[in-house]
Amino acid sequence: MKKRMDEALPSAPTRRVSPMVAEVRYALHLLTLNKLVLAGIGLAVGLTVLAIVGPFFVPANTANSINFQLGSQSELGNPNIGWAHPLGVDTYGRDMLGLIVLALGLDMGAAGLVVGIGLVIGVLLGVTAGYLGGKLGEAIMRVTDIFLALPLFIWALAIAAVLTRSLNSLIVALATVSWPGYTRIIRGQVLVEKGKPYVEGLQAVGVARWRIMLRHVVPNSIFPLLVQATLDIGGVILTLAALTFLGVGLTPLVPELGQMVSNGTTYIQSDPALITIPGLFIVAISLSFNLVGDGLRDVLDPRLRR
Amino acid sequence: MRLHEYIIRRMILLIFVIAGVTLVVFYLSHVISNPLYLYLTPKTTQAGIQALIQKYGLNQPLPVQYFKYFIGLFTGDWGYSKLATQPVFTAIAERFPNTVELAIAAVILTIAVGIPLGIVSGVMNGRWADHASRIFAIVGVSLPVFWLGLLLKIFFYYDFNVWGLPNLPSSGAYDTVLALSHPAGLSPTITGIPLLDTLVTGNWVMFTDSFSHLVLPAVTLAFISIGNITRIMRSSMLEVLRQDYITLARSKGLTERIVIYRHALRNAMVPTLTVSGLIFAGLLGGAPITEFIFQWPGIGQLSINGLLSNDLSLVLGYVFLTTIIIVVANLAVDILYAYMDPRVRI
Numbered sequence: 001m002k003k004r005m006d007e008a009l010p011s012a013p014t015r016r017v018s019p020m021v022a023e024v025r026y027a028l029h030l031l032t033l034n035k036l037v038l039a040g041i042g043l044a045v046g047l048t049v050l051a052i053v054g055p056f057f058v059p060a061n062t063a064n065s066i067n068f069q070l071g072s073q074s075e076l077g078n079p080n081i082g083w084a085h086p087l088g089v090d091t092y093g094r095d096m097l098g099l100i101v102l103a104l105g106l107d108m109g110a111a112g113l114v115v116g117i118g119l120v121i122g123v124l125l126g127v128t129a130g131y132l133g134g135k136l137g138e139a140i141m142r143v144t145d146i147f148l149a150l151p152l153f154i155w156a157l158a159i160a161a162v163l164t165r166s167l168n169s170l171i172v173a174l175a176t177v178s179w180p181g182y183t184r185i186i187r188g189q190v191l192v193e194k195g196k197p198y199v200e201g202l203q204a205v206g207v208a209r210w211r212i213m214l215r216h217v218v219p220n221s222i223f224p225l226l227v228q229a230t231l232d233i234g235g236v237i238l239t240l241a242a243l244t245f246l247g248v249g250l251t252p253l254v255p256e257l258g259q260m261v262s263n264g265t266t267y268i269q270s271d272p273a274l275i276t277i278p279g280l281f282i283v284a285i286s287l288s289f290n291l292v293g294d295g296l297r298d299v300l301d302p303r304l305r306r
Numbered sequence: 307m308r309l310h311e312y313i314i315r316r317m318i319l320l321i322f323v324i325a326g327v328t329l330v331v332f333y334l335s336h337v338i339s340n341p342l343y344l345y346l347t348p349k350t351t352q353a354g355i356q357a358l359i360q361k362y363g364l365n366q367p368l369p370v371q372y373f374k375y376f377i378g379l380f381t382g383d384w385g386y387s388k389l390a391t392q393p394v395f396t397a398i399a400e401r402f403p404n405t406v407e408l409a410i411a412a413v414i415l416t417i418a419v420g421i422p423l424g425i426v427s428g429v430m431n432g433r434w435a436d437h438a439s440r441i442f443a444i445v446g447v448s449l450p451v452f453w454l455g456l457l458l459k460i461f462f463y464y465d466f467n468v469w470g471l472p473n474l475p476s477s478g479a480y481d482t483v484l485a486l487s488h489p490a491g492l493s494p495t496i497t498g499i500p501l502l503d504t505l506v507t508g509n510w511v512m513f514t515d516s517f518s519h520l521v522l523p524a525v526t527l528a529f530i531s532i533g534n535i536t537r538i539m540r541s542s543m544l545e546v547l548r549q550d551y552i553t554l555a556r557s558k559g560l561t562e563r564i565v566i567y568r569h570a571l572r573n574a575m576v577p578t579l580t581v582s583g584l585i586f587a588g589l590l591g592g593a594p595i596t597e598f599i600f601q602w603p604g605i606g607q608l609s610i611n612g613l614l615s616n617d618l619s620l621v622l623g624y625v626f627l628t629t630i631i632i633v634v635a636n637l638a639v640d641i642l643y644a645y646m647d648p649r650v651r652i
Binding site for chain 1 (some may be wrong): 444445457591598611613614
């Protein structure tokens with residue numbers, strides 16, 4: 001295995017590139033060696049493109065065009081439904097394919113937002129705690145410890161339940177528990193980086209503290225965070241879908257994958273496709289990000305690279 | 307830092323965690339929602355509302371109300387559940403044994419499948435068995451538990467029914483009709499755990515019935531956690547196999563079998579068992595989704611129903627209990643680690 005990687009190394013760069021760019025290139029190169037990771041990347045990119053471009057091809061009123069008569073005979077392959085609805089219709093008689101395309105954007109957008117909010121809060125707090133340290137740093141880490149100790153799902157469930165039913169409430173509920181992991185990771189990284197000789201060197205030549213932090217320490221500390229964030233997108237999608245499945249998050253007509261599975265349970269006996277199809281898309285999103293995250297971890301963790 | 311200092315520090319943190327969690331949920335439930343709804347019926351008059359406010363002290367300042375609630379949590383007064391029509395503490399205590407039964411079954415399954423898979427994966431690093439078990443693990447952690455539960459239900463209950471095969475029951479912890487009609491009935495409660503009670507009293511009809519009810523929810527829960535266990539077992543196996551003492555053991559001429567199972571496994575098991583413990587603790591806090599899907603009469607299902615019917619005192623009680631279980635389990639694990647590895651205490 002080791003031999004193969006060495007052989008496949010890109011030839012020595014002719015142009016001088018910064019060590020970080022070289023590192024990223026090397027990591028990307030290693031990443032493409034793993035077929036499973038490649039499949040994950042392909043799936044993730046495909047789903048993202050579908051979520052962004054797809055809605056332009058979905059009729060505007062798809063989510064609201066309720067037709068109970070059609071819905072009552074929603075079985076997949078029913079000749080009455082035919083090619084107008086390739087994946088059939090849901091319990092409300094709405095086009096399943098159109099709903100799924102809309103739901104993909106909603107689910108992935110919400111998960112991206114949750115992880116994004118978590119990253120911003122996590123990085124700000126973690127870098128402050130790690131770089132400045134002292135009483136403030138200690139206080140930040142104790143609060144982080146409290147949040148880390150929360151039972152995540154129960155917490156999100158309770159928050160989502162007491163807030164009004166909307167996507168925003170769900171995002172708030174999930175974001176409140178998404179940051180502490182990042183804070184802990186980046187603080188550890190910053191502490192390690194801070195002790196390295198180059199920081200001392202930069203200080204010696206008179207570079208401002210904040211500049212050292214933003215331009216040098218943070219970029220060098222960010223990789224492990226990216227791995228965690230990628231894995232978390234898969235996890236957040238699952239939690240989000242679980243919340244809406246249980247009926248604490250949204251109203252039944254919102255095109256969201258967990259909500260669609262939940263709607264489908266009414267016809268669990270006569271038309272299980274109403275459950276299996278939206279569920280497959282949840283699995284696809286979560287699996288693709290988990291594969292990429294797993295691959296990233298293997299590549300970015302120097303211990304596993306040896 | 308000495309070990310006892312570390313423990314005391316963590317204990318103080320624990321109090322803050324519990325206070326913090328209950329405070330936030332209490333605040334949200336009393337500010338965004340109105341606790342008065344719990345006690346209102348369509349017939350409540352204006353005077354009745356005033357009486358209710360007086361009775362439950364809802365006109366007192368929030369901090370006072372919270373303080374009373376917090377004290378109540380430790381004296382067994384968790385409020386009244388409108389949904390279960392009994393005190394929250396009793397409602398949770400009654401259903402807890404069912405949750406324990408499900409948690410134990412799921413953890414046994416998880417360990418029995420996950421650990422061997424992880425060992426194979428670690429020892430066969432890079433070969434097809436490794437790839438297969440890694441794919442299995444990653445699919446496991448990517449599956450939404452509610453969807454997996456529904457699929458199992460569709461296949462083993464509805465489809466088996468259609469094909470005329472003996473189907474697995476998909477709701478409840480035992481057949482209530484059978485329990486009523488069977489001469490012995492459901493055994494007298496000793497532990498409250500159906501499987502254990504029927505076994506102790508030798509009630510085979512109800513025992514097999516409880517067991518068949520347990521299969522689907524336990525498999526659902528186990529499937530989700532097997533991936534975690536396998537990954538951790540694999541990585542710690544790889545880590546240990548790189549150590550010098552393994553090379554030494556091999557150089558002494560020991561067979562690969564003895565090197566792996568006697569020398570490597572013992573050390574590689576530590577992190578895996580820790581995580582198993584945490585998974586078990588998590589399951590003791592109830593598996594709301596799985597219990598909901600299979601109508602399992604545990605605390606998870608109770609709390610979901612509480613949420614859906616706005617029974618906030620029930621939800622608050624449930625959040626309190628699960629937080630304590632998980633936080634104490636985490637603490638136990640950390641203390642164990644701190645005991646074994648002094649570097650943690652820094």
